[in-house]
Amino acid sequence: MSSKCQFDSENIFAGRESMVKEVLNKKINEQKIVVDELYNLKKNRKVYSQQPNSNIFFLADRRQCLCSCKHELDNMKKELLDI
Template structure:
């Protein structure tokens, strides 16, 4: 693999990660602005099944996921 192919691949990965970071920020914003009485559901991985979840736990796990994505982007 040439260096230009490698840099193209890396820039594609960065774009993809930036897109996921933006999506995660929207999720965080939506969760943060929900009323306390609203229910939150999370989707089971690789499935169409949703389970009732704790809003504060979901919010903290989404924040952690966003931090991990930002860290991964910086390491590129």
């Protein structure tokens, strides 16, 4: 009976892991789109960034936003590889 419980817990863990990978892949794809959009913006276009845990947006520097979005994308990719 203990082998049955161990098998079930392994399936549950594998299921959770695959769900986490799915969610992370979706976030990575979204972040790639954000990076591409920022990269393809004209130099004179305005960019606004949202403040954490708020609905308030402030004018931001396009290059800084692009850099931070790339950094976030890299972190997500590393996290996916660690799973």
